[in-house]
Amino acid sequence: MRRLALALTLLLAACAATPLTRLSAQQEPGDPADRRVAKHLFGAAATASAGAAQPIGFYSRGCQAGAVQLPETGPTWQAMRLSRNRNWAQPDTVAFIQDLSRFAATLPGWRGLYVGDMSQPRGGPMTSGHASHQTGLDIDVWLRPADRLDLSVQERETISSIDMQRAGGAYVNDRWTPAHEALIRAAAMDPRVERIFIFAGAKVAMCENATGDRSWLAKVRPYWGHNTHFHIRLRCPPGASGCEAQAPVPPGDGCAEALEWQRNILNPPPADPTAPPPEPRRDLTMADLPGQCAHVLQAP
Template sequence: MVRFLTILGLTIGLAACQSGGSGSPPPAENANPGAPRASSQSVDPGDSRVAKEVFGYLSTASAQISESFGSYSRGCQAGAVQLPETGPTWQAMRLSRNRNWAQPITVDFVRDLSAFAATLPGWNGIYVGDMSQPRGGPMLSGHASHQTGLDADIWMLPPDRLDLSAAERESLSSISMRRAEGAYVNGNWTPAHMALLRRAAEDPRVARIFVFPGAKVWMCGQETGDRAWLNKIRPWWGHHYHFHVRLSCPAGAMGCENQAPPPPGDGCADAQQWVDNILNPPPPDPNAPTTPPRGPVTMAQLPAQCHDVAAN
């Protein structure tokens, strides 16, 4: 089914994208809600259906125009497109997951970044990890975000082949870049990784990029010129087998909620604090409030438009 959809995507000119590793969830959203587009369905406040059980089994995109609704960790996407399984400078990984769907802006970004990657020493392009499900929404496993078609995971493994079979894409693993639980980079890290991350961060479509703390600190120490791009590189747990790119809501996307922008500055002091805490963990705070566990997101908790997306 995945291969058929990809072929269909090429036939009608749809882009296609699939992803590969999963990582720790990004920070909670501090969204700035727009004015949502009116939905033909009203949300039943008592709709207790678990959203991942609804969106996790939808195998095709909705028959709607391409739009993102809600926030990165509580939303969905209409009219998603796919990145072809294989392109001139990329391959989509873990095809069985059917998470190679995204908004057109994300697919275009992946294509552009992969073309740049192919110019780097030792890289023939990129391996693309998880993007979103066909209609976005919460996933059955893995990510807490990746729900609006505006997130993509890029493997840290430099591709030496772009003719992997479907079976090879299931069995091949990326490689870790971290040492000392993420406090430092290891010997797999190269200046080309920094060049690729810098190119992604300088793209105006990108809101932020998640990577393990030691990588951010390493790049902070290496950059001797313009440091503005470092602001978008944000330390977060995991993210040493891949880096996670998050795009801003497209211009005019009324129902899409952006995350609050990163604090001003290059963020290097904050990344260093992450590293310090890894090397010398602070003692637990006995007065820290206890957060009760939250249940899974229900359909009633998603934007009204997501009910239309699930139904179409």
């Protein structure tokens, strides 16, 4: 009897220590009891789900159904860091980046684009590197001009983009060119684009150099960590009822905000000694995501 009780105890302990990989019979998708860490589940999905294309949820709390893969190499682009398997997105996103790459190929010194992270095959939180890129509507584009489109798989793992910032991001450096500005302007003027994120010094430079119609500048927003690439975020496609839109950009061209970022970089405001330390960002669980995302994971 003691042996039976011991065996049962060990079995229950093993079950408790084993992470859930499927919903239990009692759980429903979106159940608040579903505390599985979402990045492990979505990061393990090697292929897209079958069915209609659909971005689900918000850019930083969602997933994607029916994604398509950007081909590793095209006439005017190459996808980088292929080992990450993050060259998946919604069909509109793939069409957009192909269109932008064709424009890039008309710029001096550029034969197209080096495309960084898009999304995982079924979107969702990533195992590293991004809070967003979850719904198949975000794209990172390298600021390194694509002067070769015959890079090997190994080269795409080892070469790096180019750092364009100076003075901690307050200014651009001498590698920044009018072609960079023309590329970002073309992306921002596309009605499919919601926002573009890049370091503050680049936004300030574009504000100083822009002539004529300046409305496109409103979409270009300063953000930390975007000094070797710029991040393009597309709007929710028409008819995507499960997609949560971002609030519209504030009125104006945003240049005053960029100058404020620049001033704060050059002369950081004093730290508030009474401010509590920031809380570490916790991993999202399946309960944090729209209920449809559990179905996306379970789909063939």
